[in-house]
Amino acid sequence: MMDDYVFSWAQNASGKMVHVDSVPRGIQCNCICPHCKEPLVARHGDVNAHHFAHHSETRKATLEICYEVILYKVAEQLIQNHKKIHAPSYYGIFPEQDLEFTEVRVDSQYERCDKQPDVIATGTDGKEYLIEFVFAHKVQHKQSLDYSHLTCLEIDLARQNLQTLDKFLFSSNKDRKWLNNENYFTSIEERYRKAGKSVRVVNESVCEQCPIRFDCVGVTQKYGSILRIENSGNKYRLCKPDLYKATYDAALEEAARQAEEEARIKKEREEFLAEQRRLIAERRGVVSAPSGERSCFNCQSNLSWMNTGGMANCGMYLSLRLPKKHSPQVALNCPRYNPK
Numbered sequence: 001m002m003d004d005y006v007f008s009w010a011q012n013a014s015g016k017m018v019h020v021d022s023v024p025r026g027i028q029c030n031c032i033c034p035h036c037k038e039p040l041v042a043r044h045g046d047v048n049a050h051h052f053a054h055h056s057e058t059r060k061a062t063l064e065i066c067y068e069v070i071l072y073k074v075a076e077q078l079i080q081n082h083k084k085i086h087a088p089s090y091y092g093i094f095p096e097q098d099l100e101f102t103e104v105r106v107d108s109q110y111e112r113c114d115k116q117p118d119v120i121a122t123g124t125d126g127k128e129y130l131i132e133f134v135f136a137h138k139v140q141h142k143q144s145l146d147y148s149h150l151t152c153l154e155i156d157l158a159r160q161n162l163q164t165l166d167k168f169l170f171s172s173n174k175d176r177k178w179l180n181n182e183n184y185f186t187s188i189e190e191r192y193r194k195a196g197k198s199v200r201v202v203n204e205s206v207c208e209q210c211p212i213r214f215d216c217v218g219v220t221q222k223y224g225s226i227l228r229i230e231n232s233g234n235k236y237r238l239c240k241p242d243l244y245k246a247t248y249d250a251a252l253e254e255a256a257r258q259a260e261e262e263a264r265i266k267k268e269r270e271e272f273l274a275e276q277r278r279l280i281a282e283r284r285g286v287v288s289a290p291s292g293e294r295s296c297f298n299c300q301s302n303l304s305w306m307n308t309g310g311m312a313n314c315g316m317y318l319s320l321r322l323p324k325k326h327s328p329q330v331a332l333n334c335p336r337y338n339p340k
Contacts (some may be wrong), residue, residue, distance in 0.1 A: 035069035
């Protein structure tokens, strides 16, 4: 694998990364590998490309890891020297651009021991930017770092080498992403306002309670899906207040129309059932009970002792699960009704 890589950079006695062509040949180069700390020799041959090689014949270092450490060390130094980096777009809201810095620090500890970005930079806008380099695995960290409420750019160097690094850092938008961007996140609404648009950043936990959540009026992405923004461990949507109000008012009108329609259908159904009961009573020759009298309308089972207290008291309630004492309206619908 290492046949594809040329160790063209190393660390000198001052801790700086230097190119092989800028130092004396052989062990006189006075350089070491920044990972395993073994001495290196500078080979200035006429056939192979100039490169550094580990001097020890009993070397135990893993060349792949050594190369990766050299790669991110050179990346740090390039950013420190040029004081800039090419940053990717932020959810299409803020475009990709060259971020320029007034100060760049490397090998610095940030606030807490669990936050160790490779680069700590201050932008020309006065805001702080952190940069972390990764490969297929973390070089410096055994676990992911928490960059909540900070602004950190992650750059994957896995597909780069020392010959492509310069162009990759300053001219490409590939293999990089915002782990978190507090600077951009807090400026989203202002960004839209300046463009003549109104949006409101809303936590998705609030969206779950929204009455029109299934007809969301949030900002959408290129292919129509709702834009979701992650920041400091939470997910957000960009709601359009004006469209939200119009959609919500329309939803209220539709709900009122549906309620009115349901009430109309219920009323018609009740009227239909009442008419059916009347027709059934007529077919059975049932005569309405005299005013003030309560009975089962001359049902054969309606013996005098079953009609006490002005309410029907039929034993059929045991098998039909009817109220023990029921009104004539219930009695009329009794499937066991049998006029005399």
